[in-house]
Amino acid sequence: MAEAATQGKQTHGFQTEVKQLLQLMIHSLYSNKEIFLRELISNAADAADKLRFEALSNGELFENDANLRVRVSFDADKNTVTIDDNGIGMNAEDAANHLGTIAKSGTADFFKNLTGDKAKDSQLIGQFGVGFYSAFIVADKVVVRSRKAGDSADNGVEWTSEGEGEYTVETINKESRGTEITLFLKDDEKEFADDFKLRTIIKKYSDHISTPVEMWKEGTPESEGPDGKKIEATEGQWEVINKADALWTLDKSELKDEDYKEFYKHISHDFEDPLTWAHNKVEGSSEYTSLLYIPKRAPFDLWNRDKQRGLKLYVQRVFIMDDAEQFMPTYLRFVKGLIDSNDLPLNVSREILQDNKVTQSLRKACTSRVLKMLERMGKNDKENYQVFWNEFGQVLKEGPAEDFANKEQIAKLLRFASTHNDDATQSVSFPDYVERMKEGQDKIYYLAADSFEAASSNPALEIFRKKGIEVVLMYDRIDEWLMSHLTEFDGKQLVSVTRGDLDLGDLEDEESKKAQEEADKQYESSVARFKEALTDKVKEVKVSHRLTDSPACIVTDNSDMSPQMIELMKQMGQEVPDVKPVFEVNMEHELVKHIDQVQDEAQYKQWVEVLLDQATLAERGTIKDPGSFVKRLNNLMMSLAK
Structure with a gap:
């Protein structure tokens, strides 16, 4: 911050973000110029509200003037507009904090999102807020004179800026409390130094502000009526423009x-x-x-x-x-x-x-x-x-954990993607899902992953697609945490298709169940050999009953923490357990049959480890040692090429 003191006046440099915001507003809000008056009147009304509250415990702050109001005036000759309030006011510290800086987090993110497109960037300002700086949309110089309620007259402050790189702050005498903002309009903004124009804007934007907004009404000279009778002159007075009803x-x-x-x-x-x-x-x-x-x-x-x-x-x-x-x-x-x-x-x-x-x-x-x-x-x-959902959906997902009493009602409001649709749009609700459930289905099936692509292509979906069972697809970072607090909806259990044993309930006929039991017995020795080759890399190896096209997949045991939850806790700096996956193998797949026939134990081990890495990539999108995976894969391809 640059700072120079001359005759009690201090010159400061704006925050970089303020300079950028000023330039953006000046050049982007060309179609919404009149909002400057709404913003400044809103700030003035807030100042009146704050004084009214402070005066509840200290009536002396009113300084014998409890009629709070905002006044708007103009000078066509000087091309100025002034907004004056008798609210709480500011001292030098307040002026520096409120007028020289932007005390909002997210400022850096705001500027990262700028595109250079005026129409799009003006929408970003709506997310960020306009406030005091909107004055520079129409003014090339702004002077703020203020005194805090309860301070002495010689403790006023004057803040001046031309909306470029610097602003000045100077101590002044100000008899009345409150804030007076004078806008020196640009040459091409003279339309705002007009009584009718200002009254129209006030009625349009500030009609229902509870603080009265006043403008000066000129008096009339003494005159003679049509009947020859004398009409008395009237004095000018401040006139309330808005309804001033809360x-x-x-x-x-x-x-x-x-x-x-x-x-x-x-x-x-x-x-x-x-x-x-x-x-x-x-x-x-x-x-x-x-x-x-x-x-x-x-x-x-x-x-x-x-x-x-x-x-x-x-x-x-x-x-x-x-x-x-x-x-x-x-x-x-x-x-x-x-x-x-x-x-x-x-x-x-x-x-x-x-x-x-x-x-x-x-x-x-x-x-x-x-x-x-x-x-x-x-x-x-x-x-x-x-x-609404695209903007605030992830915040609403915090609800089931925070508000147990309204958990079911919040669950109705949640939206997700699903296998019912072809795209990543989160538009499917739990009531939608329940309405489409197959006859005999008593569970809501879901799959949580790091992205829509990873979720929609997960091998664990194969049996569900084959049987025409809809699966909810979740890919927001918060989803796994959400599901740890939301275990059922409408009396139906929420079940992850990548956790534990596959359970289709009444959707699985007795013939299929018997075939699965026989397959488990038939491939016991093959499963044991897989487990021995993987040593301590997996928790268990099983014959898969959820795969139809893929050779293998990994799932999480019901008693273990999911990979998404582990990653979330890592990002929060929490210690996490070392969780090994359950490795499921599709013993009917041609690749698995080929591996099962390999007699060279060293080569067999490489095949099994490649299969595990592939399954891990499909589920999690990453593996711990991609270099070793590539090396093993290259060795196997070379052996097949000989």
């Missing part, structure tokens, strides 16, 4: 979809519409209102579990806190919105919320509301549900 307090019949969408953008700083929402007012033993939204895009810091996230909390319409995580479980951390309770005290804190019975009741109700909203979308709007 949207969630209004009846649903009074609101349009556009009202909900714009309010979502206000509370989320997203500029894409939400996928869906639920607005509910509950009366009775517990009285509260909730307005919950499902976003269309995941933020870049979705996987940062340390980031505070949650609902906005209001108590009797008074803002209490942002990101109240107590009202939504972690696996629903993507939900945006608010809850307004009549049953919590106005001085509620995060600590009080932790063990509060009212909090627990509200959390249960909000969780149920979101799950029902998702279930409804999954049934009635499959296209949008697929959008």
Whole structure:
């Protein structure tokens, strides 16, 4: 950071990410320029909310002015627009933290995803958030003057930047608390220094913000009416432009979809519409209102579990806190919105919320509301549900482990690929699978692998394809962990096709079972020879009854940890056991018959080890010693060529 002090003014360098974001917004949001006013008014309204909350315990912060408001003004001659609030305000430290840096994780990932395509990149901004920096979409210079509520007048701060490499911070005198942002508009953005234009934007984007948004209305001079009577002059005054009604307090019949969408953008700083929402007012033993939204895009810091996230909390319409995580479980951390309770005290804190019975009741109700909203979308709007699943599906998969009470309901919402379809799209639900189950089938079969390709080509599927039995294909990293917590659905056991002995239940007739028993006896000596050749590389060797086309496969014993779970634990830095696979051999395969006839024990051992490596590659996509595998394979090919 560059820093130079001159007459009390300090010059700082922007974070690299800030400079890149500024340039991206300036050049990408050409079709959404007017959102700058929505963003700055939203920030000002938040500042008013924060002061209202702080003043609950310290009324002196109001400084004899408890009428909180946001004012928008312009100067056509100077080509400026000013947004002024009397909210909580900032000191020099706040200005440096909030205006000079981007305090969001995932920033690096954000820039990795940039494509250079303006339309696509502008969508990325929606995932990242726009906020204060949207001012530079229309301004080539921004001046912020602020003083924190409760500070002395000489402790104000002025922040100035032209949106390039630097910004300056200077201590100033400011009599009134709050923040005043002046935008020096670019020459080609003069349209925004206009009364009608600004009023139109405010009505469009900020109508249902609970803080009044005011603009100056000019007075009228004394005049004479048509009847010759004198009409008194009127003085100019500040006029409230928005409805200034907290949207969630209004009846649903009074609101349009556009009202909900714009309010979502206000509370989320997203500029894409939400996928869906639920607005509910509950009366009775517990009285509260909730307005919950499902976003269309995941933020870049979705996987940062340390980031505070949650609902906005209001108590009797008074803002209490942002990101109240107590009202939504972690696996629903993507939900945006608010809850307004009549049953919590106005001085509620995060600590009080932790063990509060009212909090627990509200959390249960909000969780149920979101799950029902998702279930409804999954049934009635499959296209949008697929959008949701692609963005948030892996987060929702945390649910069965975290929320035992709602495990079955969450399981209905999960989506996977399956052998019923030909592609990797995760669109098959457990209810879909159950509806298609064959007569006599009492289990749900699944296969977990590292990729869709590895799952769909796994040899363990061969018998299922032959018998026309659908298998759910799982290839997300979290899936094996999920299945350790989700063992049944709709009373039907979930069974991995790569674990333990093959169990088709009533789908296997008595004749097939008898043939399998006879095969086990017939090939006992061959199996023993395989086991001896592999020494300590496998846990057991068996005659396979699940293969029809492949010579061999490996499976995991029911009592052992799966390879996917082992890999997941390794990535988490956990110690893992040394698990050996069960090696299943298709004794009817021509290659296996050839190997079984090899008399040279050294060559036989090479054949068996190659067979094991091939089976391991098919199951796991990798082997411990690929060099030795290639060497053995080359030796065998050379011997066949002689």
